Amino acid sequence: MQEKLNRIFCVAPMMGYTTPYARKLYRILSKKSxxxxxxxxxxxxxxSKNKDLIIENDQHNPVALQVGGSDVEDLKRCSVIAYKYNYDEINLNVGCPSKAVQKGSFGACLMRDKILVRQLLESLQHEKLEISLKCRIGLGKNLDYDFFEEFIDEILKSGVKIIYIHARNALLTGGISPSQNRTIPPLDYNFVKKIKLKYPNITFVLNGGIDSMKKASELIKHFDGVMLGRLIQNNPFLLREVDNIFFDSSKTIEVSEDIILDYFNYIKNKIDNESIFRLLSPMLQMFFGIPNSKVIKSQIHEYMRNKKLTRIEDIFIKFVRENKVIFN
Ligand SMILES: Cc1cc2nc3c(=O)[nH]c(=O)nc-3n(C[C@H](O)[C@H](O)[C@H](O)COP(=O)(O)O)c2cc1C
Structure with missing residues (x-):
């Protein structure tokens, strides 16, 4: 088993966003998240034919590979892959409410079958990997603590020690989209507080609706860890404060040319095999909330169409030089 890793600040898994390229940027900005x-x-x-590209880790550790599935034999093999690609942890998704995922019988709908979830977690066991689960607090309109507790009671029999909880129910009927499933069901952090009292030796990481660093740093006083999704998706550069606020680093990372150079050096080698949008979208979030950035963004998009990576890099470098004050 690996040395004990710290999960007090986690960046949530996000389809289409937490790509290897985003993780590169996150890792430049925070060594500890x-x-x-x-x-x-x-x-x-x-x-998948592209599996190398999809599963790539590229030494962005500590990092968990999240898997969606409900077949015991498949999941056993996924754990072996996670180890081979040098992940620290394999995490089972029992929180995704999307129709496609329900059709495949995995994600949040698995909360209906706690015994199967326990078996799936058992099948993920691997002596060199941590296993974990990400789930909701329940299903449907009604909040039901007993249902949640019974679910946790059962799945803990697998030996899982780390659980990330998106502290709202999943609504699987009534045509509610995944994005509505992140806003409509009410949050209830008390479920996580209460289950922790019952299982003090299990790590429960709180997720859902943490929309500022200030809120995160308050919540960490009451939970084992916090997991942030959309805040970091929109504004990854907030991560530059994390090692200072949540860990023992004495300084905040400065947004400088070095960050741009490091990032572009990484993505340059990938341009032949990957869409330029996936490569650049994490960095484009630099303009989040920056007034008058429309012109610069449309210039970048023009260069993206022609895959002019060096030109785009130059734009970012110039932008960072001229706007240091905004960032730092
Ligand atoms: C675009 C997007 C994609 C997501 N994809 C996943 C995913 O692949 N796996 C998962 O467990 N959760 C996924 N989520 C849910 C987040 O991990 C997280 O639980 C949710 O956004 C609530 O946290 P937040 O309020 O901090 O955003 C996704 C969320 C977003 C916004």
Whole structure:
């Protein structure tokens, strides 16, 4: 088993966002945050032609690989892959409410079958990897603590020690989209507080609705860890404060040319095999909330169409030089 890793500040798994490229940027900005891949369906992990590109870790540790699936044999093989690609942890997704995922019988709908979830977690066991679960607090409109507690009671029999909890129910019927499923069901952090009292030796990381660093640093006083999704998706540069606020680093990372150079050096080698949008979208979030950045963004998009990476790098360098004050 690996040395004990710190999960007090985690960046949530996000499909389409927490790509290897985003994780590169996150890692430049914070050495200590615990990162996640996007959810990768077990079948893609096992059979996709592009699997190297999808599963890549690139030494962005500490990082967990999140898998979606409900087949015991498939998941066993996914754990072996996670180890081979040098992940620290394999995480089972039991929180995704999307229709496609329900059709594949995985994600949040698995909360209906706690015994199966326990078996799936058992199948993920691997002596060199931590296993973990990400789930909701329940299903449907009604909040039901007993349902949640019974679910946790059962799945803990697998030996899992780390649980990330998106502290709202999943609504699986009534045509509610995944994005509405992140806003409509009410949050209830008390479920996480209460289950922690019952299981003090299990790590419960709180997720859902943490929309500022200030809130995160308050919540960490009451929970084992916090996991942030959309705040970091929109504004990854907030991560430059994390090692200072949550860990023992004495300084905040400065947004400088070095960050741009490091990032572009990384993505340059990938341009032949990956979409330029996936490569650049994490960095484009630099303009989040920056007034009058429309012109510069449309210039970048023009260069993206022609894959002019060096030109785009120059724009970012110039922008950072001229706007240091805004960032630092
Ligand atoms: C675009 C997007 C994609 C997501 N993809 C995943 C995913 O692949 N796996 C997962 O467990 N959760 C996924 N989530 C949910 C987040 O991990 C997180 O639980 C949710 O956004 C609540 O946290 P937040 O309020 O900090 O954003 C996704 C969320 C967003 C916004």
């Amino acid at each position: 615990f990162l996640f891949t996007e959810m990768i369906a077990s079948k893609s992990m096992l059979y």
